Amino acid sequence: MMTSEKTTHRGHQRSRHRHDRLNKELSEGQGLKLLDEIPPGECIIVRKLYGGKDFTSRMAALGFTMGAEVKVVQNFGHGPMIVTVRDTRVALGRGQAIKIQVEVI
Amino acid sequence: MNPIAKESITVALAGQPNVGKSTVFNMLTGLSQHVGNWPGKTVEQKTGEFIQNGRKVRLVDLPGTYSLTANSEEERIARDFIIHEGPDVIIVIVNASALERNLYLLSELLILPVPVLVGLNMTDVASQQGIHVEAHVLEAALGAPVVPLVATKNQGLRQLMESALRLAENPLAYNPNRPDIRPDHQPILAALQDLVAGKIPPPYPEDWVAFKLLEGDAEITALVRQKAPEVWDQVHGLILQHEDAYLDIAGGRYEWIGRMVRAAIDRPRTGVITMTDRLDRIVTHPFWGVLVLIGIFALVFWLTYALALPVVDWLDAYFISPLAKGTEILFRWAPTWVSGLLVDGLIAGAGTVLTFIPILAIFFGALGLLEETGYLPRCAYVMDRFMHWMGLHGSSFFPLFLGFGCNVPAVMGTRIIGDRRARILTILLAPLIPCTGRLAVVAFLAPAFFGQRAALVTWGLVTGNLLILAITGILIHRIIFKGMQTAFIMELPLYHIPSLRSIFIFIWQNTWAFVRKAGTIILLVSMAVWALSSPGGDVSNSPLAALGGWLEPVGRLMGLDDWRVITALLSSFLAKENTIAVLGVLFGMGEDSIGLAGQVAKTLTPAAALSFLVVQMLFIPCAATMVVIRQETRQWKWLAFSLVLMLLISLGAGVAVYQLTRLVF
Numbered sequence: 001m002m003t004s005e006k007t008t009h010r011g012h013q014r015s016r017h018r019h020d021r022l023n024k025e026l027s028e029g030q031g032l033k034l035l036d037e038i039p040p041g042e043c044i045i046v047r048k049l050y051g052g053k054d055f056t057s058r059m060a061a062l063g064f065t066m067g068a069e070v071k072v073v074q075n076f077g078h079g080p081m082i083v084t085v086r087d088t089r090v091a092l093g094r095g096q097a098i099k100i101q102v103e104v105i
Numbered sequence: 106m107n108p109i110a111k112e113s114i115t116v117a118l119a120g121q122p123n124v125g126k127s128t129v130f131n132m133l134t135g136l137s138q139h140v141g142n143w144p145g146k147t148v149e150q151k152t153g154e155f156i157q158n159g160r161k162v163r164l165v166d167l168p169g170t171y172s173l174t175a176n177s178e179e180e181r182i183a184r185d186f187i188i189h190e191g192p193d194v195i196i197v198i199v200n201a202s203a204l205e206r207n208l209y210l211l212s213e214l215l216i217l218p219v220p221v222l223v224g225l226n227m228t229d230v231a232s233q234q235g236i237h238v239e240a241h242v243l244e245a246a247l248g249a250p251v252v253p254l255v256a257t258k259n260q261g262l263r264q265l266m267e268s269a270l271r272l273a274e275n276p277l278a279y280n281p282n283r284p285d286i287r288p289d290h291q292p293i294l295a296a297l298q299d300l301v302a303g304k305i306p307p308p309y310p311e312d313w314v315a316f317k318l319l320e321g322d323a324e325i326t327a328l329v330r331q332k333a334p335e336v337w338d339q340v341h342g343l344i345l346q347h348e349d350a351y352l353d354i355a356g357g358r359y360e361w362i363g364r365m366v367r368a369a370i371d372r373p374r375t376g377v378i379t380m381t382d383r384l385d386r387i388v389t390h391p392f393w394g395v396l397v398l399i400g401i402f403a404l405v406f407w408l409t410y411a412l413a414l415p416v417v418d419w420l421d422a423y424f425i426s427p428l429a430k431g432t433e434i435l436f437r438w439a440p441t442w443v444s445g446l447l448v449d450g451l452i453a454g455a456g457t458v459l460t461f462i463p464i465l466a467i468f469f470g471a472l473g474l475l476e477e478t479g480y481l482p483r484c485a486y487v488m489d490r491f492m493h494w495m496g497l498h499g500s501s502f503f504p505l506f507l508g509f510g511c512n513v514p515a516v517m518g519t520r521i522i523g524d525r526r527a528r529i530l531t532i533l534l535a536p537l538i539p540c541t542g543r544l545a546v547v548a549f550l551a552p553a554f555f556g557q558r559a560a561l562v563t564w565g566l567v568t569g570n571l572l573i574l575a576i577t578g579i580l581i582h583r584i585i586f587k588g589m590q591t592a593f594i595m596e597l598p599l600y601h602i603p604s605l606r607s608i609f610i611f612i613w614q615n616t617w618a619f620v621r622k623a624g625t626i627i628l629l630v631s632m633a634v635w636a637l638s639s640p641g642g643d644v645s646n647s648p649l650a651a652l653g654g655w656l657e658p659v660g661r662l663m664g665l666d667d668w669r670v671i672t673a674l675l676s677s678f679l680a681k682e683n684t685i686a687v688l689g690v691l692f693g694m695g696e697d698s699i700g701l702a703g704q705v706a707k708t709l710t711p712a713a714a715l716s717f718l719v720v721q722m723l724f725i726p727c728a729a730t731m732v733v734i735r736q737e738t739r740q741w742k743w744l745a746f747s748l749v750l751m752l753l754i755s756l757g758a759g760v761a762v763y764q765l766t767r768l769v770f
Contacts, residue, residue, distance in 0.1 A: 082385070
């Protein structure tokens with residue numbers, strides 16, 4: 001849990017242990033990122049949902065299933081963000097966005 | 106179950122949020138709705154009855170849910186109703202502009218043993234996006250009736266109900282295409298079906314129970330554990346091996362939906378820039394969005410002052426005052442207490458209720474309009490970053506903001522917050538927002554107390570309230586709710602033209618609910634306060650004054666060692682603006698007298714005057730607010746908590762401000 005090393009990823013001032021841990025896990029896979037890092041206008045594919053069952057099943061019902069295509073509409077790098085999934089705009093807190101692993105296409 | 110033999114048929118109306126379900130419900134039932142709560146729940150239940158083709162139809166509006174898992178109270182209510190009450194037909198309303206996601210709920214409904222038909226709504230909004238859905242192609246694919254609708258224009262609703270009646274009268278003709286699950290999960294589902302066969306008490310459908318076990322549904326798992334303990338170990342073993350099956354099942358449902366709609370939907374290849382895109386670029390922007398929000402709220406308040414307040418004055422001048430005068434004349438023969446009770450108790454109380462109505466109507470109109478157009482979720486999105494550190498998210502902002510007008514719609518407006526914890530926290534914080542009643546008292550007294558610095562003091566008082574709100578929010582969030590964050594996931598629906606009928610019904614229902622519930626209580630409290638304050642026509646010898654005198658030692662800590670000032674504070678319990686009227690009576694002059702504020706100022710040192718205003722701004726919620734707190738939380742516990750909280754905050758702040766100011770000046 002207590003990863004003390006500083007994040008190696010660009011531009012993230014806030015050290016979020018959880019975020020770093022997930023990112024470390026991800027850097028092994030190619031093209032895999034967490035949703036909160038995706039700039040607006042880009043399309044990605046959902047690869048994995050982290051977090052408890054309440055969260056993941058809620059997201060799945062909203063259309064965030066494995067392989068679903070998501071487009072980032074708004075992401076200022078802080079505060080909540082907007083994405084579209086299955087013709088629906090969804091606002092997401094950053095705490096939720098970092099639990100979604102995506103592949104850039 | 107032979108529906109033809111039944112007198113009336115029950116139709117359940119299901120749908121995800123933002124599909125126009127409430128518009129469909131309002132169009133079909135009009136004002137003949139019964140609004141209450143689901144038994145033992147805080148979720149609103151609406152039912153309506155009407156005649157269709159000579160048959161009596163009972164329409165039950167199920168809560169809007171994305172799915173039928175047991176994740177939220179709404180989802181549990183919706184599925185419990187379908188399973189336990191067994192409606193004759195379910196109508197699921199879907200939004201044609203987000204068809205695939207909307208059919209997710211249908212894919213869950215289809216595995217339940219009640220016939221389902223689809224109301225394909227918002228076909229006009231979809232066309233604007235370039236999306237066209239062929240209803241009959243979809244119908245052929247699903248094997249369930251699909252009726253195209255534009256509910257806001259009352260198009261297709263008759264056909265929808267006729268279709269529903271046909272389905273109810275002939276359930277055997279219903280043979281829908283049910284969603285399948287992935288081949289690798291089929292043997293496990295079959296094994297679960299075998300295990301629970303014959304062991305599940307009615308009305309639970311066995312196939313559905315097996316499905317829900319595979320999905321790891323906590324409620325159904327508990328049910329099987331309790332009702333079928335002999336197979337529990339095997340069932341448990343199977344579910345443990347396939348703990349992640351629910352994500353595959355959800356994915357499988359979407360694959361199935363994709364196949365169902367493929368032939369029926371025609372959408373533009375390249376993304377068209379829609380009105381929603383263009384508006385959202387400004388409205389959801391962290392800076393411009395806040396400006397838009399401030400503008401909209403300024404407009405709401407301007408409307409309140411421009412429309413509601415003149416109506417309040419008009420009602421007072423042409424209705425309440427003549428009524429009071431007439432009553433006085435009519436009861437001249439009777440002992441004074443009779444006309445006192447009627448005029449100062451009953452009619453004054455009715456006046457208080459009446460003053461709320463125009464303000465409430467405007468606020469509920471604004472709330473309904475902003476929700477119907479699709480703006481409200483944007484407001485939540487823009488404010489989310491500010492609300493976050495209180496453990497709240499953006500949805501709490503709008504109800505709290507309404508509190509500046511009146512705390513009653515603020516508390517009632519918390520219904521838009523999905524999460525119960527966030528909702529309770531918002532309700533507890535709402536009384537800290539200074540309402541117009543309190544601001545009126547400050548506006549009346551501050552100039553006499555502080556002369557030219559009055560504006561500065563008023564600004565300071567409001568800021569103080571908001572700071573205390575933030576601190577209280579953070580503390581309650583950390584200590585009572587243990588810092589649990591509510592996930593912020595919110596659909597931003599497409600903007601659309603609202604249905605005025607729906608907004609009107611919304612205003613009517615909420616205002617009427619207030620009059621019915623709070624009205625009677627305010628009348629009773631008003632008479633009780635009158636009895637306590639002037640049984641002999643003299644306030645200074647009344648029990649209320651005695652209470653004020655008895656509280657003088659407490660008041661002294663805040664510099665308020667005059668029983669009249671304390672009594673005025675206590676009377677704000679009925680309605681905040683009462684403070685001025687009572688001061689007027691106790692200081693022996695009319696409330697309109699310019700001298701009153703000066704007279705009060707003379708009896709208080711500057712430090713005491715400041716502490717009086719601070720306490721007044723933070724004092725316990727008024728009777729109407731208390732009634733709605735109890736009504737919305739449905740627990741006495743939270744009303745008591747709110748009372749104690751506000752009492753502690755107001756007295757604590759009063760003492761602190763008085764003692765500190767005295768040290769400095």
